[in-house]
Amino acid sequence: MTHILDELQWRGLIAQTTDEAALRTALGEGTVALYCGFDPTAPSLHIGNLVQILTVRRLQLAGHRPFALVGGATGLIGDPKMAGERTLNAPDVVAGWVERIRRQIEPLLDFDGPAAAQMTNNLDWTAPMSAIDFLRDVGKHYRLGTMLAKDTVARRLSSDQGISFTEFSYQILQGMDYLELHRRHGITLQTGGSDQWGNLLSGVELIRKVEGRAVHALTTPLITKADGTKFGKTESGTVWLDPDMTSPYAFYQFWLNADDADVVRYLKVFTFRSREEIDGLEAAVAERPAAREAQRVLAHDVTSLVHGVAAADGVVAASQALFGRGDLRALDPVTTAAAVAELPSTSGRPGDLLVDLLAASGVVASKAAARRAIAEGGASVNNVKVPDDAAVLSADDLLHGRWALLRRGKRTLAVVDAGGAAP
RNA sequence: GGCGGGUUACCCGAGUGGCCAAAGGGGGCUGACUGUAAAUCAGCUGGCAACGCCUACGGGGGUUCGAAUCCCUCACCCGCCA
Numbered sequence: 001m002t003h004i005l006d007e008l009q010w011r012g013l014i015a016q017t018t019d020e021a022a023l024r025t026a027l028g029e030g031t032v033a034l035y036c037g038f039d040p041t042a043p044s045l046h047i048g049n050l051v052q053i054l055t056v057r058r059l060q061l062a063g064h065r066p067f068a069l070v071g072g073a074t075g076l077i078g079d080p081k082m083a084g085e086r087t088l089n090a091p092d093v094v095a096g097w098v099e100r101i102r103r104q105i106e107p108l109l110d111f112d113g114p115a116a117a118q119m120t121n122n123l124d125w126t127a128p129m130s131a132i133d134f135l136r137d138v139g140k141h142y143r144l145g146t147m148l149a150k151d152t153v154a155r156r157l158s159s160d161q162g163i164s165f166t167e168f169s170y171q172i173l174q175g176m177d178y179l180e181l182h183r184r185h186g187i188t189l190q191t192g193g194s195d196q197w198g199n200l201l202s203g204v205e206l207i208r209k210v211e212g213r214a215v216h217a218l219t220t221p222l223i224t225k226a227d228g229t230k231f232g233k234t235e236s237g238t239v240w241l242d243p244d245m246t247s248p249y250a251f252y253q254f255w256l257n258a259d260d261a262d263v264v265r266y267l268k269v270f271t272f273r274s275r276e277e278i279d280g281l282e283a284a285v286a287e288r289p290a291a292r293e294a295q296r297v298l299a300h301d302v303t304s305l306v307h308g309v310a311a312a313d314g315v316v317a318a319s320q321a322l323f324g325r326g327d328l329r330a331l332d333p334v335t336t337a338a339a340v341a342e343l344p345s346t347s348g349r350p351g352d353l354l355v356d357l358l359a360a361s362g363v364v365a366s367k368a369a370a371r372r373a374i375a376e377g378g379a380s381v382n383n384v385k386v387p388d389d390a391a392v393l394s395a396d397d398l399l400h401g402r403w404a405l406l407r408r409g410k411r412t413l414a415v416v417d418a419g420g421a422a423p
Numbered sequence: 424g425g426c427g428g429g430u431u432a433c434c435c436g437a438g439u440g441g442c443c444a445a446a447g448g449g450g451g452c453u454g455a456c457u458g459u460a461a462a463u464c465a466g467c468u469g470g471c472a473a474c475g476c477c478u479a480c481g482g483g484g485g486u487u488c489g490a491a492u493c494c495c496u497c498a499c500c501c502g503c504c505a
Contacts, residue, residue, distance in 0.1 A: 159501095161500085253459080256459075258460095259461070260460070289458070292459095372452085372468080373467095
């Protein structure tokens with residue numbers, strides 16, 4: 001059987017580790033308790049966080065015991081990032097995000113069985129600590145030189161933005177988390193993104209100083225795109241796991257549109273497909289790129305994982321219907337209804353100005369933008385180009401007497417719902 | 424606590440009294456070409472009841488026929504010194 005580290009290596013999931021030989025031995029010999037933290041800096045996790053969750057899941061499948069930490073405390077502080085000082089979020093807001101994020105992580109790990117996962121929140125041990133205890137018991141173990149040398153801290157210090165003491169202290173809080181979880185649960189491995197390396201080491205060093213124990217850290221590389229743009233973003237922003245922030249349809253489309261040069265790497269990182277299956281898909285990309293078999297598998301797998309198989313099947317059907325070459329009028333009412341359900345909708349009736357409907361449906365941002373799109377020849381109703389900005393919705397446009405499909409460009413879609421009661 | 428610098432549109436960044444809805448770049452959108460791709464080329468990129476009006480150069484106030492530009496004030500950010 002393949003060693004889990006070799007498996008992770010093959011999937012391109014290892015950027016850095018502390019003493020790799022020791023980690024390999026530990027993971028090979030028995031059950032290792034490990035943790036990975038997620039800070040509530042938004043109402044939802046995004047697909048970048050998914051890399052971490054799935055890596056943890058892979059370790060769990062290999063028999064190890066995962067703890068998912070939601071940063072109720074660290075989320076109140078914010079780790080330093082190059083973009084500049086963070087705006088502090090209100091405690092009740094962060095508490096709400098903690099709950100949402102907890103619910104997003106839970107379905108992705110197994111909370112039963114011998115390697116049952118467990119959720120934790122660092123607010124539990126951080127909030128009760130006094131400033132005196134923090135400075136005496138923890139702060140004394142931290143050398144300023146080491147803290148200042150941390151990459152993000154050093155770069156922020158020399159930037160125009162500088163860095164606040166609050167964010168500077170973040171690394172100590174994360175170090176405390178590792179120490180606390182090590183004491184409570186015998187955790188000896190922390191995983192995270194490569195940008196977290198310094199914060200992971202903070203805990204490793206603290207445990208060595210306080211407990212005299214050598215524990216491990218493992219980071220995953222930043223997921224990149226072949227064209228150099230940032231992974232996980234679309235024109236409408238971050239790809240979130242929350243279906244209200246990124247619809248399952250948009251989520252599926254994101255993965256379906258993966259570049260040929262990226263799709264195999266994504267399959268390794270984001271799916272549980274075997275080596276053989278992925279090799280087969282890689283060959284398919286090389287031989288028949290236009291068929292996009294690998295993209296279809298990737299999109300369906302990841303959407304199933306995050307939103308469930310039923311939702312994934314639904315968006316696949318919708319995608320096929322909406323991007324199919326066939327006449328929309330030829331679709332049966334059931335398929336049409338299913339496809340339409342995946343799209344943003346607005347109510348309307350025959351006689352309404354298309355400019356108004358385009359804006360109301362969110363296909364364009366404003367009426368001016370709607371006129372622009374029409375002038376550019378980029379707006380259509382039921383795949384028929386809108387001729388000019390005086391055009392109105394006609395009764396004849398309603399599919400099955402009820403729906404009309406609005407489109408801007410190739411991919412931005414919405415539906416006008418006349419409620420089946422067109423006058 | 425003192426002194427200095429800064430805050431312009433989605434981002435960066437020009438602009439020091441009218442020709443400014445505001446250069447340039449990036450990003451984004453649309454079209455052609457395609458595979459719902461990449462690359463490339465072209466056009467567009469504040470809003471609206473639209474030959475006009477409204478909103479917008481950190482907030483507020485003032486000078487002026489006229490302010491992103493000048494003055495006052497407040498807020499916030501950064502740096503240096505203590």
